[in-house]
Amino acid sequence: MAQPNGDHNAAAKPPPTPSPLRFSKFFQSNMRILVTGGAGFIGSHLVDKLMENEKNVIVADNYFTGSKDNLKKWIGHPRFELIRHDVTEPLLVEVDQIYHLACPASPIFYKYNPVKTIKTNVIGTLNMLGLAKRVGARILLTSTSEVYGDPLIHPQEESYWGNVNPIGVRSCYDEGKRVAETLMFDYHRQHGIEIRIARIFNTYGPRMNIDDGRVVSNFIAQALRVDGLMKLMNGENTGPINIGNPGEFTMIELAENVKELINPKVEIKMVENTPDDPRQRKPNITKARELLKWEPKIKLKDGLPLMEEDFRLRLGVPRNN
Numbered sequence: 001m002a003q004p005n006g007d008h009n010a011a012a013k014p015p016p017t018p019s020p021l022r023f024s025k026f027f028q029s030n031m032r033i034l035v036t037g038g039a040g041f042i043g044s045h046l047v048d049k050l051m052e053n054e055k056n057v058i059v060a061d062n063y064f065t066g067s068k069d070n071l072k073k074w075i076g077h078p079r080f081e082l083i084r085h086d087v088t089e090p091l092l093v094e095v096d097q098i099y100h101l102a103c104p105a106s107p108i109f110y111k112y113n114p115v116k117t118i119k120t121n122v123i124g125t126l127n128m129l130g131l132a133k134r135v136g137a138r139i140l141l142t143s144t145s146e147v148y149g150d151p152l153i154h155p156q157e158e159s160y161w162g163n164v165n166p167i168g169v170r171s172c173y174d175e176g177k178r179v180a181e182t183l184m185f186d187y188h189r190q191h192g193i194e195i196r197i198a199r200i201f202n203t204y205g206p207r208m209n210i211d212d213g214r215v216v217s218n219f220i221a222q223a224l225r226v227d228g229l230m231k232l233m234n235g236e237n238t239g240p241i242n243i244g245n246p247g248e249f250t251m252i253e254l255a256e257n258v259k260e261l262i263n264p265k266v267e268i269k270m271v272e273n274t275p276d277d278p279r280q281r282k283p284n285i286t287k288a289r290e291l292l293k294w295e296p297k298i299k300l301k302d303g304l305p306l307m308e309e310d311f312r313l314r315l316g317v318p319r320n321n
């Protein structure tokens with residue numbers, strides 16, 4: 001079990017004598033949780049849920065793609081702490097659980113600085129595992145459907161090893177997450193760290209960066225799937241478990257949907273795809289359904305208006321424009 005409030009050298013000393021407070025019921029609601037990338041799109045929704053569940057939440061974010069704005073309602077709250085921190089540097093905090101989300105996830109952002117992206121995935125994950133080892137915390141990694149690369153089987157089950165280009169422009173992310181998963185399992189096998197791995201499929205929703213780049217090309221599921229992450233973290237299964245929406249549609253169908261919703265007069269333009277973009281992807285979510293009792297709640301036609309609303313608000317474009 002995790003050490004609630006041990007000192008920094010706890011791992012090097014004999015285990016402390018249990019105090020009644022340490023194991024009291026009070027402890028559960030007092031759980032301290034680190035969310036790396038907590039100022040980001042999925043992270044901030046997760047922070048909302050954790051805060052609503054009375055947890056003590058520490059967010060570490062370097063604001064490369066995340067924004068303080070996403071967390072403004074919690075700033076100053078006694079159970080909330082926000083640290084500007086880049087996970088490629090070691091982090092010393094005392095926590096019981098780590099949700100490790102930090103990494104640019106949109107191709108536009110991760111290709112902008114591929115070396116930084118792979119450092120975040122490899123060194124960042126190594127550091128968070130080192131922290132988990134030191135304090136005895138359980139750690140959840142948000143991996144990605146991109147570990148399947150351009151899949152040769154359809155839909156993708158967790159047992160599929162993937163078809164990934166090791167030297168392409170997307171490899172910093174795909175291969176980075178693959179190494180991150182390897183590190184997770186190695187720390188689990190070698191050091192007995194409690195790990196959880198979610199492979200998240202394309203996500204969209206309120207608070208996504210307006211210039212994310214996935215808005216039209218990639219959005220397939222829904223943002224508020226943080227329930228799935230929390231069920232995975234608090235359950236008994238290590239994973240990897242696919243978290244995504246098996247509802248499949250072509251990009252043209254998606255564009256038509258958006259056109260109808262926003263402005264039926266706009267023209268759909270076809271442009272050349274970026275290199276190594278997977279051609280077809282769809283999660284098999286049997287494991288999520290059976291082991292986590294989780295499945296996506298929001299259909300595309302209901303999710304798109306939520307996002308439209310959020311974007312209009314942030315861009316200051318009223319509905320009848």
Ligand SMILES: O=C(O)[C@H]1O[C@H](OP(=O)(O)OP(=O)(O)OC[C@H]2O[C@@H](n3ccc(=O)[nH]c3=O)[C@H](O)[C@@H]2O)[C@H](O)[C@@H](O)[C@@H]1O
Nearest residue numbers: 089090091092093126127128129130131132133134190191
């Ligand atoms: O290279 C090696 O020979 C060793 O590397 C690691 O051991 P160690 O370097 O002690 O690092 P960990 O304790 O696993 O931590 C990994 C990283 O996490 C970081 N860390 C550690 C603790 C912490 O609280 N916070 C934090 O960010 C440190 O930068 C550290 O480099 C492995 O855990 C060992 O199995 C391996 O033998």
